[in-house]
Each structure stands twice: as structure tokens, then as C-alpha cells.
Amino acid sequence: MKRLAAITAVAVISTASACGGAGGSAGSDVYTTIDGAKQIDATAPINPFNPQGNTFLGYDAMSLAWPKNDPVDPNRFYPGIAATWTVTPDQGEVVVRLQPAARWSDGKPVTSEDVRTSIGLAYTQGGTAYAVDPKAAGSAADVQVLDAKTVKVTQGANKSNLFLRNVLSTVVVPAHVFGGLLPADFWATLKAARGSGPAAEKAKTAITGLAQKVISFAPAKDVSAGPFVLERVNPGEALLVRNKYFYANQNVAPERVKVLNYTGNQQIWNYLISGKLDSAPFTAVPTDVLNRIRQTQGNEVRKGFSPVAVSMAFNQTHKPYDNVHVRRALAYLIDRSQVTKVASPEAGTPAETTTGIHAKSAKSWLGDGLGDLDAYQVNPAKAAQELKAAGMTQQGGKWAMPDGSPWQVEIHVPASFSDWVSAAKAITSQLNDHGIDASVITAADYTLYLDELSSGRYDIGFWLMALGPSPYNIFQRIYGSANGWQLLAGQLTRVPPGTQGNWMGGPETLDGVNPGTLTGRLNAVSPEEQRRIVGMLAKVTNQELPVIQLYDYVNTQFVSTTRYTGWPSADSDVLRLPAGVWMQLGMIKKGGR
């Protein structure tokens, strides 16, 4: 028995030793990271059109160009497969010139035909620049191959100022692998689809009918134009190796990239604490965990602009939230600094006020106008005035509805969003301190939460907003489909509250302004007009408070200087791009401290 125990102990120690730093075994030529955009599924095809597909943007999947993290301008890019591009002032024509030395990992050159095929495939998936419907704003009307390395994409009649951005975001796939998915008469069918009448409808159906075929396509192996190519994948990790034909191989330091799967933030934290990751994506981190991550040698934090904010949104078809005075009263009672300190101290900054815009973008968009807006500093006296103006009554120290019935503020959040749950609890605590009976109700998961929110079951729910940098994207979250304005095929329509996803239920006009119409115009007007409209929308949002902006997110990423150097600095305009793009740009160098 003793002998058996001794043998077992030796075996355990040997196994442990064999692991030799399971927490940090990566060699100097391996770059270890996590793709925050998706979980790895080994059964998924190597296909960028598949949302779960085993291609990794910036490593083996390449866009024409990479958008810079600019707080205001959505049309600034770093080169990708496109070396240069030109665009007419109205964005009517975009001419893209490909990298002269670009080659696929099987040695074949990347050509204009690859771009044209990729655009054809994108049409089958729908979307903004490649919508089949000719009336859709910002859709491409024509794709011309000018020469082997030059492509011209022409915008349709219904212009959008996001056309360049959408064209340059096109992911390019090899025509000799994916081209067979498009029927020989595809471009003729597309032309017919952009007409009118029954023939056009039939052609549209034919094109959208290809969507499932395209999304399900599973190439036998990865053919990449990026710096890496997928070698193999298992359900927990993917291994990418260098593409020897990559056009800027001299810029790329790592020989291999290992992408780890994750099922929750805590796994990313564990990997970081054990020093296994060279870089990690944006993840919410409690302060104590952040401190532990920082203690690991080499780990550093990079913070930058993240065009997302979180708000408390009202269903204005429910009483008393249809009354702006009630919404303002709540805004005067919520201490946003305290809420942020409790909920997201490392990855959030308290909203300076409610404008609909992330504070960093708001300064650029609004300038001095920002100071004219109500900051909604905590002011219980003003809150009481507003509640009285709304006809609310006080009974035994508690605020009640105008008819004297109890007022129960219920704030809904998904249980899986820990920072939202903490924020909601902090808010209810503050409201209870001011005589408002408030409670938090959690939904089992995000999908259920969204379903119940959009079906109008909640009075108040948390809502992501301020999605920049495009001003249309910013205000579309408040004055878009969630509030009854639907932009379909270039036509803006208004649906009644409580129908077709209009759960916010705000009025069609606010102070004589139709915010949905103004938001819809943001895509099509000049920069000067955009600035004027943004100013109007920010003002009306600040006064009418369809939402109360709570905190603006901060992009908090982690890098390790143990094996590599050259990391983007804080607030760098590449910070939100995949690390594969940093490598393409020649930033990442071997040899850490």
C-alpha cells in the first residue's frame, strides 16, 4: 500500500512537472490571445460570413481597411488589403487600390476579382453598403474592376456618408475558393434586382436565397491574405501560423498565434493572472481582480475610448414615466459618480450629463454647447419640485402616484451583466433614501431580457447607447426602432408605441422637433449639417430624458510586456482593433522585459 502511494505521488509530481508552467508555457514565438468577439466552435466552418466561423479578423481574415478609433470621424482608416483609396466628396464613388504584393496563403495573388466576388457574397447577406434594395440608403449600385489591383464601387442614388466606411469594412475572401457560391449569372441577377417590378422581386429572392448557402460553406482549409493562416482548431483553442506570402511579413514578429476560447470573464482574468496572455480583449474587471492582474509581472493596462455608454431607459407608455417631470426628478436623485464607483470603477466614467453621446465625443460634437445643458447634479430639492410638478404626492414619507396609489419603481436588468446589476442596486438604494420605493428585477439571461424589454413589459430597463463614432449610430439607439422610427429600404416610417419593437414609446415630436427624422438624416447630410443636428438632438435628449445616461464605458485592455513590446499607448486609435492589425502595422516586437 505504501509502495503504491509512493508511486502515485511520483506520478503526480512528474505530471505536474511535465506541465511545466501550464500557466505560462508560451514560447517567445507564440502570441497568445483571446478573440472577444466570439467563442471558438471547432465545428464551425472556416468562413468569415458565418458568425461563428473559424476565421479571426486581423489575423487570417482581412478587411480592405481598418477603422481608426476616432471619437468623431467614422471615415478614418489604416490600410488593410487596400493600400490606398480615393473617394469623391459626396462619397458617390470609392476607388480602391489593393496592396501590390498581396498574396493568398496558397501563393495566388489577391486581385480585384477577389474583391468583386467578396462584394457579391456580401450582397447575399444583406446589410448597408450591399443591400439589394436600390432604395436603401448607402447601398452600392455598381462594382467595376478597373484593373487587376483596382476596383471602383459606386453608390446608388440614395446617398449615405457612411458609404466609404462600409465599403472599406468589406472582408475579402479568395474568389478561387468562394467564387463557386455565386451563380454564373449573379451580376446580371443583381442588376435585375436593382430594378422594379416582378422580375426585380424574383431576382431579389434569388440573391437573398443564397444567404444560407454562403453562410454554411465550409472550405477544406484556410486560404488567408492576412499575416496568419489557420493551422488547426479544437473546441478550446485555435492555432494560426505565419502566412509566408503576407504582403508585409517584415512587420510581423510572432511565428504563431494561439487564440484561446473563453466562456466567461473570469477565465480571461485567470489567464491574465497566470501570465498566459500576451493581450486580452476588453473585459469588465472588478478593482480587486484588476489589482491581482497588475501584480503579475509584465501585465499592463491600456485604457482608451470606447464608444458605448449605458443608460436607464424609460417606457413612456407606462405611467408615471410618460411625464418628463418624473424622469427629470429621477435624474436629479441619481448620483452617477457613486453608481459608477460601485458598478464599473475601472471600465466606466460617470456620465457628465445626458446628451445621448459618449462624453469624449460630446466635447467634439457640442463644444461650448455642452455647458448650456442641464448637468443633472444631485439635487433632492429640485427632484421634489419636479415630482410635485408631475402631480406626485407624498404619503408617510414615501412618494406616491397622483391618485395616491403606491409608486413602485422597478428597474430591470439581465442577471448576467454584473455591472448593470450593481448599478441598478446602487440606484434603487439612492432612490429609497429619497422616499421612492424602488427595487431591482433581474431577467434570467440577456436574450430573455431583450425579449421582455422590446415587448413593453418593463417600466425601466438598462440600455446600451452612444455607439459612435457615426452620429447616426449614436442617436439611432434612442430615436431608432426601439422608439418607433424604422428605416427600411431608405424609407423612414413611424410605428405606434407598443408595436413592432417600439418599447420606448416616446412622442413623435419633442419641442417641435422630430428626433427620429433628424437621426435618419444624419447619414446623408454634410458635416456642418450633422453638427447642427447633433446639437439639436443632444439638447432635446437632455431636456426630455427618454433615457438617463449613467456611465460611459472605457475600453480597458491588458497587455503583457513579458514576451513582446511595442504595445499601443493609452487612447491610441488602434486600441480597439485586433492585435493582428497591430502586428500588420509593425507595432509588436519580440523580446520583453
Add this chain to the structure above:
Amino acid sequence: MNTVRRLTGHLARGIAMIWVVTTISFVIIRNIPGDPVMGQYEKLIEQGMAPDQAERATAALYGFLPTGSLWDQYVGYLNGLIHLDLGQSLSTPGAGVATIIGSAAKWTILPVLGGTLLSFLLGVTMGVYAAIKRSGKLGDVLSISGSLLHGVPQYVIGLLVTAIFTTLWPILPAGGPVDIEYVPGFNAGYLVSLVQHATLPVLTYALASYGGWILAMKSSVATVLGDDFILAAELRGLKRGVLFRYIARNAILPLFTILALSLGMLFGGAIFIETIFNYPGLGLLLVNSIGARDYALMGGTFLVITVAVVAANIAADLMYAVIDPRVRSGGAA
């Protein structure tokens, strides 16, 4: 002839049971609130994708949503099952549900089977000792350890072993099934990596279920110790080893049924363990499919679990007859 009739009866009941459970789970799954496309869209927004890009990325998913009335969908589903077609996944569009489940099942079998057998062997052996030495210190220690571990939830044990072996003393990998750097196959690097990655899930599963086995076995042995044949064996002066075998063989009978059912349940995966260790088995697959409202994948996973449990029930019934002559001969059990 009797055995064939018995087996036929079991199979008929099993198929009926599978049909009932499949029908109930189909109705429940199709009525779970939540729009998978909206969920995917907002998830992309949350990850920082622009609304138009997110719209484009989710638009094609509409084509994978089930259409038609609930009855039509049900008839289509049953028709697919008859042809062994579990449908297409929504969360991994284009991938067959059977392929995905097959891929996940192999990762569940290794840790759960390993953990179950390890805990069974340890628990049963220690349970016999705990019963025989119940008035001594060893018995107390074994009983207390069993009660303690039985009371601690799987996920707490999982988090503890993760903290110990991946952070405080980082000698084992924190997650995943195998290091991707090793080429899959019968090579030392791959196999060692496989074992390393499975160690913590197996350990967690074994620790979490060990308590139940030891307590059940101790109770069963305590009952057997009072039987007349044990007294007779002692009076006949049989050796301790022989006596131990007498006790163990009789006391273990009720535990075989539990073991068989546990092996059937292993296809349900160990949801918490697989989530904590990012181990890509059926439990994690089930959780992810529910989160994504992937109806076909949920249905397929439930079906596999149902079939496994029903099959394990039948196997337990048949096995019991084999290992207990009293049942086989129709005598009192």
C-alpha cells in the same frame, strides 16, 4: 425466451418514454421566451460593433429560424428524427446538430466517466471502511469527509481547485480540452496534454460525487453487517478478506443501479464543471444553446440525454438481474 420478452418490453417502454420526453421538451423549447436574432444583434452591439455591421452580421440568421405553425414544426422535427436528422444549428449556422453534439460528447465522456468511476471506486472502498470502522477514528474521518464533500456544490469545488492549481500553484491548465500546439493523434505530447487538461475537471467531478458514494456505501454496509449470513460467516471463522468480500458484494448491489443511472446522466454533462473549466462538453453546449435560443441544438442535446438515461435505466434493470441471482430466479430481491 423470458429474457427476450423482458428486453422487448423494456425497449417498447423506453421508446415510448423517449417520445413523451421529446414531445414535452419540444413544446417547452419552442415556447422559451427570447428572440435569438435580437439576442445575437445586441450581443454584437455590446461587443462594440456598429449597429449597421451588427445588422448585417445577424440578417442571415433569419433564414435559419424555424418557420410554420408549432404543429408543422413538430411534425417536421419527428420526421427528421425518424431519418436521424437533428436539424441545423442556429448559433453555428450551417453546422448539423448531430455533428456538434458528436463533437461535444467525446469531451464529456472523458471527464465525467473518469470522474464517476474514480469517485465510485474510492467512495465504495472508503464506504466499506467507514462502516466497518464506524466506531473508530478512521470511520469518523471518512464519514465526515464524505458528508463535507457531499454538501459542497460542484461549482465551489471547481472554483477552489481552479484557484489552487492554476493560480496559487499553477501546475495545471486553467481551461480548454487540449493544447492546440500538439498535433492530434497517438503521440506523447498530445496525450499528456489531454490528461493535463482533463485532470481538474475529473478531480472536481470525483470530489463532488465521492461524498455521495461513501455515505451510500457506508449505509448499505451497515445494513448488511446486521444480516444473519455475516454472523454465520464470523462464527465459521472465515478470514477477514473473505468476510470483506461477502460484505462488499452484497452491499454494493443498490449502488450499481445508481452507478448505471449516473452513467446515463453523464451525457447531460457536468454543466458547472464544464463552464468553469471551459471544457467543451455537452453541459457547456446545452448552456450555450439555451443562451442563444438555438432550438434545434437544445432539442438535440435533450434528446441525447433522454436516450442515454432511458438506455441506462434499461441496462440497470438487466444488469441487476445478472449480478443478483435472486432477481434472475424470480426470488425476493
